[in-house]
Amino acid sequence: MKIAFVGKGGSGKTTLSSLFIRHLAAEGAPVVAVDADINQHLGAALGLDESEAAALPAMGEHLRLIKDYLRGGNPRIASADTMIKTTPPGEGSRLLRVQEDNPVYDACARPVRLDGGTVRLMVTGPFTDADLGVACYHSKTGAVELCLNHLVDGPGEYVVVDMTAGSDSFASGMFTRFDMTFLVAEPTRKGVSVYRQYKEYARDFGVALKVVGNKVQGPDDLDFLRAEAGDDLLVTVGHSDWVRAMEKGRPPRFTALEESNRLALRTLREAADATYGRRDWERYTRQMVHFHLKNAQSWGNERTGADLAAQVDPGFVLGESVTAGA
Numbered sequence: 001m002k003i004a005f006v007g008k009g010g011s012g013k014t015t016l017s018s019l020f021i022r023h024l025a026a027e028g029a030p031v032v033a034v035d036a037d038i039n040q041h042l043g044a045a046l047g048l049d050e051s052e053a054a055a056l057p058a059m060g061e062h063l064r065l066i067k068d069y070l071r072g073g074n075p076r077i078a079s080a081d082t083m084i085k086t087t088p089p090g091e092g093s094r095l096l097r098v099q100e101d102n103p104v105y106d107a108c109a110r111p112v113r114l115d116g117g118t119v120r121l122m123v124t125g126p127f128t129d130a131d132l133g134v135a136c137y138h139s140k141t142g143a144v145e146l147c148l149n150h151l152v153d154g155p156g157e158y159v160v161v162d163m164t165a166g167s168d169s170f171a172s173g174m175f176t177r178f179d180m181t182f183l184v185a186e187p188t189r190k191g192v193s194v195y196r197q198y199k200e201y202a203r204d205f206g207v208a209l210k211v212v213g214n215k216v217q218g219p220d221d222l223d224f225l226r227a228e229a230g231d232d233l234l235v236t237v238g239h240s241d242w243v244r245a246m247e248k249g250r251p252p253r254f255t256a257l258e259e260s261n262r263l264a265l266r267t268l269r270e271a272a273d274a275t276y277g278r279r280d281w282e283r284y285t286r287q288m289v290h291f292h293l294k295n296a297q298s299w300g301n302e303r304t305g306a307d308l309a310a311q312v313d314p315g316f317v318l319g320e321s322v323t324a325g326a
Helices: 013-026 050-054 059-071 103-108 138-149 189-205 219-232 241-247 259-274 281-304
Strands: 002-007 031-035 109-114 117-123 158-162 180-185 209-214 233-237
Touching: 002 013, 002 189, 013 031, 013 109, 013 117, 013 158, 013 180, 013 241, 013 259, 059 103, 059 138, 103 109, 103 117, 138 158, 180 189, 180 219, 180 259, 189 209, 189 219, 209 219, 209 259, 219 233, 233 259
Parallel strands: 002 158, 002 180, 031 117, 031 158, 180 209, 209 233
Antiparallel strands: 109 117
């Protein structure tokens, strides 16, 4: 299952995504965790110290390797130089799977040991001095989108992505790449404004969206979120001494997480798992192609000097039964 955590800056989306990842690991589920926010905090939230987090390889720095590998033997893609962030797979493309070893994981993923199991962690990488004033952060997150376009996952497998803050995800087609999107909202007007904006943008694309109320302190907060989010409000999370200890770098065993919060994490997993039966790979592939053609016309053709519409394989549908190309 591909799961995104979104929300305004400071809403707690990284904390909640890290708790969800820990929950999955504790239950023995295979997990690929992705920090797609250029404000890189997921590694620290998963227990890495500053030096370990800083040493994580940035996906953007390995974009050429990623393109070369995913291109495989796809005859519609002349070279890796003509691949952009939205390039869809076709016959002959190589695909990524959660439980496998491949050159992309070798270069870009690092194992993080958590209570109960180990997850793979991948990061976009932060802005560097060379990027300041001249680069758009989408040049960093493009590697994530390209990998998601070529990723096939099955039931009981999880890709959890901590997304960029606010509604910035809509600057690309990445918001359609998920089975479930959890929007973390505080019980404030600013907290729910991102929810309204996200739901409006996502409405025409069949995005499964649920609200996770965070920093809820009492009945008034709960009533506010219910009034604003209605049936989209899935669960709420309150204060956590476990999280406070984790933020100080001294997390206890994960089994010490408060019962109410453990139940909330279980609810998130159940909601995500329930979307599996509603998967529509044809729609997923169609949306992928839609955003590729938009990007090709807007800037991709001019940037690469190629007709990127020709990369679309009209007979190809991504799915669990598709085999990777050589």
